[in-house]
Amino acid sequence: MKKYILSTLLITVILFLYGGLAQMLPWGIPSTQVITAQSGEQTEAFQAPQEKKMEPGSLTTEKFDEVMVGKISTLTTDKSFSWIISAPVSRYNAGTYFALELLTQLLVAICLNLLLFLTIQMQLSKRILFMLVAATAVVTSIIGQQLNWWAMPAIYGLGVGINLIISWTLAYYISARWIIKSEQ
Structure with a gap:
């Protein structure tokens, strides 16, 4: 049981750190457009280097x-169709996000x-291949739908x-190689 707890903690840390670092890559946060149209003081959490500042009311009212707030909406104009996910600004704070x-x-x-438990009888190479197939299926299903529909x-x-x-x-490889080793 200890090795599964250790593995869970290690994988959590790897995924958390990798996810944070990966957001800085060109296809992460830098690929998003940041537009603000706020009256008064700008919300610090949304400041960005490539920010487009608009006059309040120029894009929204x-x-x-x-x-829109708290909903997934669609917006159709004469030239575009948009999916919009809106939440109150107060929802966004670093502590809640990281938690x-x-x-x-x-x-x-x-x-x-x-998956590590279910594949423990397999050789390491087959376990990794199994993980690659599972991860690819998840990505194809979710990201494929978002690329198409959204x-x-x-x-x-x-x-x-x-x-x-x-x-x-x-993360799977590290745990399978050194913590939850194959029993073959």
Whole structure:
């Protein structure tokens, strides 16, 4: 049992750190457009180097916030169709973000440990191949749908997908190689 707890903690840390570092790659946060249209003091959490500052009301109105906040919406104009996910600014703070990100990676680590347990009778190379296939299936399903249905920019979607495959496989390999070793 101790080795599964150790593996879960190690995988969680690897995924959390890799995810944080990967966001700085060209297909991560730098590929997103940051637009602000705030009256008064700008919210510090949303400041970015390539930020486009718009006059309050030039893109949105109070009605936008009233109608969109807390929902997934679509917006159709004469020239575009947009998926918009809106949340109150107050939802975003570093502490909550990191806590939820850590929880997410812990849940993924538990799932990866289940795969490690289920593949313990396989050779290491087959276990890694199994992990690669599972990670690729997850990425193809989720990112493929977002690229198609949500029109997510390919640079972001493919980058996120490749990072997921690499991080899961790396964390899985480290645990399979040194902690939850094959019983073959």
